[in-house]
Amino acid sequence: MFSTELFSHRRNKDGTIVSICARCYLTVGTAWNESELPKIEHSHTCNPDWLFRWQLLSR
Numbered sequence: 484m485f486s487t488e489l490f491s492h493r494r495n496k497d498g499t500i501v502s503i504c505a506r507c508y509l510t511v512g513t514a515w516n517e518s519e520l521p522k523i524e525h526s527h528t529c530n531p532d533w534l535f536r537w538q539l540l541s542r
């Protein structure tokens with residue numbers, strides 16, 4: 484299940500906010516307003532290759 488805590492937000496110098504998935508480390512998206520990020524994050528699907536690697540590492 485997805486939760487917003489899976490994404491870390493970083494603010495750029497230009498004022499935009501970047502959302503990075505904490506599970507697959509992909510940049511989910513960039514937005515001017517933090518309220519736009521959940522929409523972007525909701526449409527994010529983790530990279531299956533990365534998830535597979537994480538499963539191997541966590542064993």
Ligand SMILES: [Zn+2]
Binds near residue numbers: 505506508528
């Ligand atoms: Zn992801």
